[in-house]
Amino acid sequence: xxxxxxxxxxxxxxxxxxxxxxxxxxxxxxxxxxxxxxxxxxxxxxxxxxxxxxxxxxxxxxxxxxxxxxxxxxxxxxxxxxxxxxxxxxxxxxxxxxxxxxxxxxxxxxxxxxxxxxxxxxxxxxxxxxxxxxxxxxxxxxxxxxxxxxxxxxxxxxxxxxxxxxxxxxxxxxxxxxxxxxxxxxxxxxxxxxxxxxxxxxxxxxxxxxxxxxxxxxxxxxxxxxxxxxxxxxxxxxxxxxxxxxxxxxxxxxxxxxxxxxxxxxxxxxxxxxxxx
Amino acid sequence: xxxxxxxxxxxxxxxxxxxxxxxxxxxxxxxxxxxxxxxxxxxxxxxxxxxxxxxxxxxxxxxxxxxxxxxxxxxxxxxxxxxxxxxxxxxxxxxxxxxxxxxxxxxxxxxxxxxxxxxxxxxxxxxxxxxxxxxxxxxxxxxxxxxxxxxxxxxxxxxxxxxxxxxxxxxxxxxxxxxxxxxxxxxxxxxxxxxxxxxxxxxxxxxxxxxxxxxxxxxxxxxxxxxxxxxxxxxxxxxxxxxxxxxxxxxxxxxxxxxxxxxxxxxxxxxxxxxxx
Numbered sequence: 001x002x003x004x005x006x007x008x009x010x011x012x013x014x015x016x017x018x019x020x021x022x023x024x025x026x027x028x029x030x031x032x033x034x035x036x037x038x039x040x041x042x043x044x045x046x047x048x049x050x051x052x053x054x055x056x057x058x059x060x061x062x063x064x065x066x067x068x069x070x071x072x073x074x075x076x077x078x079x080x081x082x083x084x085x086x087x088x089x090x091x092x093x094x095x096x097x098x099x100x101x102x103x104x105x106x107x108x109x110x111x112x113x114x115x116x117x118x119x120x121x122x123x124x125x126x127x128x129x130x131x132x133x134x135x136x137x138x139x140x141x142x143x144x145x146x147x148x149x150x151x152x153x154x155x156x157x158x159x160x161x162x163x164x165x166x167x168x169x170x171x172x173x174x175x176x177x178x179x180x181x182x183x184x185x186x187x188x189x190x191x192x193x194x195x196x197x198x199x200x201x202x203x204x205x206x207x208x209x210x211x212x213x214x215x216x217x218x219x220x221x222x223x224x225x226x227x228x229x230x231x232x233x234x235x236x237x238x239x240x241x242x243x244x245x246x247x248x249x250x251x252x253x254x255x256x257x258x259x260x261x262x263x264x265x266x267x268x269x270x271x272x273x274x275x276x277x
Numbered sequence: 278x279x280x281x282x283x284x285x286x287x288x289x290x291x292x293x294x295x296x297x298x299x300x301x302x303x304x305x306x307x308x309x310x311x312x313x314x315x316x317x318x319x320x321x322x323x324x325x326x327x328x329x330x331x332x333x334x335x336x337x338x339x340x341x342x343x344x345x346x347x348x349x350x351x352x353x354x355x356x357x358x359x360x361x362x363x364x365x366x367x368x369x370x371x372x373x374x375x376x377x378x379x380x381x382x383x384x385x386x387x388x389x390x391x392x393x394x395x396x397x398x399x400x401x402x403x404x405x406x407x408x409x410x411x412x413x414x415x416x417x418x419x420x421x422x423x424x425x426x427x428x429x430x431x432x433x434x435x436x437x438x439x440x441x442x443x444x445x446x447x448x449x450x451x452x453x454x455x456x457x458x459x460x461x462x463x464x465x466x467x468x469x470x471x472x473x474x475x476x477x478x479x480x481x482x483x484x485x486x487x488x489x490x491x492x493x494x495x496x497x498x499x500x501x502x503x504x505x506x507x508x509x510x511x512x513x514x515x516x517x518x519x520x521x522x523x524x525x526x527x528x529x530x531x532x533x534x535x536x537x538x539x540x541x542x543x544x545x546x547x548x549x550x551x552x553x554x
Contacts, residue, residue, distance in 0.1 A: 054331035064328075064377035064396075068387050100329045115343045117340065141388075
């Protein structure tokens, strides 16, 4: 580390093994609030309108292709595909399909990006569902207004049977169809990146107090917010013993984006009370 | 259009049908140089290290999942997958696979992004190819150095049998395995976005002269470079009759990124000679 290095410059370079992490010196103040794989999956899928579809060619070969989607209220993806495209023709022969959606980069490695596979069977919706599907697709993919009613395009709803969420290297879990349909996408997600930047830029002292008092690292010398969600913060903590990734939960689940600031302020306040700062 | 609108503010809003385009008033000066689907595909695939793989589950269902890749000299993707991941287990049961790679956004709609599907059969390389595959993967995905030799990870080379290139809405073509293997990725591609920005920011007058003298739009009032590649420029031309997308070819194929500036200067020089400006 050079004289001008920041406390975070010992982050792992690509291809290097990470240094031994620092372990908590005291138990964290609160056990982490639980985030289910179903919620994580709903959040990733709600955060995009573009995925990659896997369908079957007439020979039964797997076919990967780009597809835009909207979402029904239960999280079912709605596709609008043309029979001029392979995937449109494939679905007419065999409606089995899955779609992979990739979450935003968050400064980690390539394979640290969260992603979700929704697997099931595609159906052409009828009746009221056809209207809902059309509205959901066009709301998510405005340009579809131009072609949604073309004769070669059809709406398909992917009836989700299995859900695979991968949160990054080595972090993964399954969700079932019922759990996925019932789960709620994190309402904080669209604002999370900006909120983390704000904390890092303007409230580094509060993050440090949180790391020292609530996360189990009284010897922390710096802390950076890597991610934020409705349940809490992921911090990268710097100590003389090394760096550590640690989770700090809010006092309660944040119910809307408006509640994010209050929840963060409460954490900082509680941390400062404990440290007497 | 308001007083402060730029000439490009009549671009199509999402979901609106485009206005009737202006047609060339005179034939363009040169027929466009040809770009094959195989070259386009090689260029898209060379421009990323992250794709979505389609494999088959033991039930024969299509499974879409994120995969990082490197490339052998013939453009074959090299994957490094774990048997702890579905796609790793799937390949052991049935090696048929395809990978979809998405090109960069270029300011168009969601489905204007270029993308490629490479379909074929994955094999675990042996002998000298195993070394080449390992080197290619790690060069493209440096973090793989950490896990490439773990016992649960294996290298797979996708032997490409069919190539589907989609250049945007309604622009698509097939390439065969031999054509794909023999084609060269555009060496200009990594610099294209910056070069287009530079032309738009600093050389709007040259772009206008090119549109007027070489692209068939003597009534052009403005021109913006939407894309640039080794064969030429894609311009968005503004005329009193409406807007138009038009292709202008360089005098000859650019053979390296270093040749891009000279080729653009030659175009502008030729245009100004014709207009007498």
